[in-house]
Amino acid sequence: MQAETRTPPRIIAIANQKGGVGKTTTAINLGAALARAGHEVLLIDLDPQGNASTGLGMTSETRRLTTYDVLIEGTPLSKAIQPTAQERLGLVPATVDLSSADLELMGKQRRSFLLRSALAPVTRGELDVDYVLIDCPPSLSLLTLNAMVAAHAVLVPLQSEFFALEGLSQLMLSVREVRQTANPNLRIEGVLLTMHDTRNRLAQQVESDARETLGELVFQTVIPRNVRVSEAPSYALPVMDYDPTSKGALAYAALAEELRRNHTRVAA
Ligand code: ADP
Ligand code: MG
Numbered sequence: 075m076q077a078e079t080r081t082p083p084r085i086i087a088i089a090n091q092k093g094g095v096g097k098t099t100t101a102i103n104l105g106a107a108l109a110r111a112g113h114e115v116l117l118i119d120l121d122p123q124g125n126a127s128t129g130l131g132m133t134s135e136t137r138r139l140t141t142y143d144v145l146i147e148g149t150p151l152s153k154a155i156q157p158t159a160q161e162r163l164g165l166v167p168a169t170v171d172l173s174s175a176d177l178e179l180m181g182k183q184r185r186s187f188l189l190r191s192a193l194a195p196v197t198r199g200e201l202d203v204d205y206v207l208i209d210c211p212p213s214l215s216l217l218t219l220n221a222m223v224a225a226h227a228v229l230v231p232l233q234s235e236f237f238a239l240e241g242l243s244q245l246m247l248s249v250r251e252v253r254q255t256a257n258p259n260l261r262i263e264g265v266l267l268t269m270h271d272t273r274n275r276l277a278q279q280v281e282s283d284a285r286e287t288l289g290e291l292v293f294q295t296v297i298p299r300n301v302r303v304s305e306a307p308s309y310a311l312p313v314m315d316y317d318p319t320s321k322g323a324l325a326y327a328a329l330a331e332e333l334r335r336n337h338t339r340v341a342a
Contacts (some may be wrong), residue, residue, distance in 0.1 A: 083203050086207050088209055092246070096269060109162035114204045116203045121211040123168075123211070129170055139153055145172075145188045146188075224262070225260065234281060235276065265292045269299040297322065300321045
């Protein structure tokens with residue numbers, strides 16, 4: 075792809091304070107799908123559990139420099155980026171030491187701006203990156219706040235279950251607060267229905283409620299519950315490498331396409 079035709083880099087925080095809703099799965103597989111579509115993608119693992127890192131085959135020995143070093147020690151982002159098996163998909167891994175970051179950040183001035191500062195080389199176009207995906211921890215902690223302050227947009231995975239929409243209002247409140255203070259242009263990239271089972275009536279109800287309440291904010295693409303998606307990380311692969319024709323792989327490819335379309339529209 076020629077540099078001239080490139081749109082400015084887009085930084086997307088993948089956030090929901092609920093655990094197990096598909097944040098990490100979406101970070102890995104949307105990242106891989108965008109990379110396969112020819113984009114340079116950087117995945118930042120901002121969860122001390124490091125599931126995105128493990129899911130992309132990063133062992134604790136190979137995680138030399140991590141998001142902890144970037145945020146707390148001031149290590150330049152470019153030094154902490156590791157290649158993955160997927161061409162054009164880079165990763166800044168996380169280890170459990172990130173779990174103390176919340177406390178350590180407390181003492182720092184501009185503690186919500188550390189990730190934004192670390193990403194400045196991306197924003198300035200000094201690194202060859204089209205998309206940054208930030209895999210947030212399952213909380214509205216200072217780490218997630220750093221992601222929202224650094225990002226252009228928040229992508230919200232929503233598991234198709236009964237209380238899904240209730241947790242969403244709390245998240246939207248945080249987004250609004252960040253908008254009013256540190257990051258006025260923060261957008262909602264979209265709400266993504268994950269682990270969807272079309273034959274399940276409750277899942278159908280959640281989908282229609284979400285579309286009714288949130289309208290265009292909900293991605294047209296829905297990620298089905300698919301066993302290949304849950305198996306792929308144990309092979310350290312994105313689902314499209316593990317089983318390219320699986321429903322999960324096709325859905326994440328469609329999501330990447332939808333996101334690119336929206337992005338182009340926003341840039342225009
Ligand atoms: P989070 O990062 O929000 O905590 P994960 O992405 O780790 O959530 O997903 C939680 C669990 O659900 C994981 O075991 C994952 O493999 C599984 N999972 C996620 N998406 C799907 C899907 N579309 N189909 C089947 N299992 C999924
Ligand atoms: Mg996760």
